[in-house]
Amino acid sequence: MHGKIAGEGGRLAGRREWVGLCVLSIACLIYSMDLSVLFLAMPAIVADLDPSASELLWINDIYGFMVAGFLVTMGTLGDRIGRRRVLLIGAFAFGVASALAAFSSTAQQLIVSRALLGIAGATIAPSTLSLVVNLFQNEAERNRAIGIWGTAFALGGLVGPLIGGVLLQYFHWGSVFLINIPVMMALLIAAPFLLPEYRSDEGGKLDLLSVVLSLATVLPIIYGFKHMAAYGFETRQLVPILIGLLVGVLFVRRQKTLAHPLIDLGLFRIPAFTASLMVNLAGVFFVFGVFLFQNLFLQLVLGLSPLEAALWSIPSALVFTIMSFQAYRITNRFGAVRTVLIGLLVNAAGTAAMAVAAYAESLLGVLGASMIIGLGFVPVILTTTGLIVGTAPPERAGSASAISETSAEFGGALGIALLGSLATVVYRIWMDGVDLNSLDEAQATAVSATLAGAVEIAKTLGGATAPAWLETARTGFALGFAVCCIVASFTLLVLAAITRKVYAYVHIDDSSAAAH
Structure with missing residues (x-):
């Protein structure tokens, strides 16, 4: 049979695994929430930082751009140096970047902070999901665990505006970022005790050129489509999309020649x-x-x-x-x-x-x-x-x-x-x-x-x-x-x-x- 999920009927999970799942899910909720939490904060940010129209667009979009651009790199890095290690590094960086974003005094500082948040956030989604798979060997339990993980991911996007609205009613707009910090601290404290480390013994060195090519593929395509959504279809918006697709061809060709590719094309x-x-x-x-x-x-x-x-x-x-x-x-x-x-x-x-x-x-x-x-x-x-x-x-x-x-x-x-x-x-x-x-x-x-x-x-x-x-x-x-x-x-x-x-x-x- 093709594509049968491994690990059917594996050992049942204990309390440690389910508590670990809760920690991973809360971290994933925060990562997802940051995609939408700025929705209600924008008027306060505009009044405080006075960004230009272009800066306003980048404040909104740079987090999603960086997440999309670095997901594959961070997922593959986790396979090679350890998924728990990458998650902990990302959680620490996410907390620091959240503090920088909360106390930004200019639009440019907020854009840079949001970009750093996106890079750190890109470590969280693939690491948390792959660690969930490692934690639960029994297939029925793994299905349930993925469901809980998915709940956190979906709920983050849905409650982001709601939480943002409540915080903005009583606090400075920076509070929508500060709520990330205690969650990331809890993850840093709990993860070493609750989560197993996993790395591939077959992974080689990370190919930096592949990383650059993957970014040059994903970012222009996402940029083109987001601008199309914001301003309606214009021919010039096809330019970054076409550039991304051309670089993507070069990226795929390079993956075929590497002993340890960034993306294992064999998966497809x-x-x-x-x-x-x-x-x-x-x-x-x-x-x-x-x-x-x-x-x-x-x-x-x-x-x-x-x-x-x-x-x-x-x-x-x-x-x-x-x-x-x-x-x-x-x-x-x-x-x-x-x-x-x-x-x-x-x-x-x-x-x-x-x-x-x-x-x-x-x-x-x-x-x-x-x-x-x-x-x-x-x-x-x-x-x-x-x-x-x-x-x-x-x-x-x-x-x-x-x-x-x-x-x-x-x-x-x-x-x-x-x-x-x-x-x-x-x-x-x-x-x-x-x-x-x-x-x-x-x-x-x-x-x-x-x-x-x-x-x-x-x-x-x-x-x-x-x-x-x-x-x-x-x-x-x-x-x-x-x-x-x-x-x-x-x-x-x-x-x-x-x-x-x-x-x-x-x-x-x-x-x-x-x-x-």
Whole structure:
């Protein structure tokens, strides 16, 4: 059988392993939370540091750029010098960088601090996931442990804005970084006693040229897609993407010539690994895009404040949390293949429901649809993550974890950029011909470009009643959101059909993730 997860029926974990899992999960939650915690802090940062428009963009994006760029390097480094060692080095650096970010007095200092946070954060995700695999030898327990790890990862992104909102209500904006420090200190104290060290005996020296080439591949591609999402599609944004792809070709060629490559291309010859990676990427692609729209929809269309939007999102966050804890039961009962296929179908139903709710501009409809998406998305992502890491040889688990995380970063960036571009096109077509004669040229351009621009212009105009074009703009955004959800629903159905054939072809046994 191809791609059967090693370690079925291994010894059961004890209290030490489960406490170690808690420590790893909390560290992963903090890493994930830092991707979104600045969401509500930006107005306070702007007022305090007065960044330029370009600096503001880098403050927002540099953490994700550095995480995406260094994941593979740090995952492979963990395989070679020890995963626990890399995790502890990263945790110490994460704490120091958090303090530097909290007390930054200029925008440039904050950008540098966020970049250092990203590099340190890149050690946490692959190290924590690969150490989870090492801790739990029994497959049923490992499925459950990966579910708890996944809960922490998903919850970090969901609670980041909420925690940020509470802290900003009472403290300086730097507090959103200072909360990282006690968690990292606890990890530094507990990890040597709770976590086993693991390194590959076959690893050679880290090839620095491969590291440079991997960064030069990932960073321009992520940069291009993020700018596409922020400003809409423009031909010039394809330049960094094409540069990244060309460097990627050089990177792959170099990996083929090295005795100890940065990425073991042999992993992609494992059919279950590659198929699971593709499903994982596609799942993240649609969920990131849809949930970005949901957040904007709640604020720009329904008029909720950022904190109100975060509070209304708590029910869907609870669904994600509960499903993350219980997804292992679904996998153990139905097997890996059926769990993934059923999850994709539920996800397709959720995005179809979201399309209807968005078009109707219904708050309860959107929140209900997001819960359905969570019911389908969580088992798919956790099961495919388990297959990605579990089908790799144990000595390459760090590298496989890093590839999985990098795939998620790419999927998220692609989803936000491509679905964002589609929604922008729908919005601009809808606004074409709307009477904006009462506005000057710059104002009319802003209103026609994005709903955010329309809302800002409406605020500057003041007045007791909102201008007529604002309601039209909101309808255009809702229509664009609905179109993206319809595309997502249809594509997920097609993906389910393809996945069924691929998994059947590579002979993944439906009981391969079952309890033994």
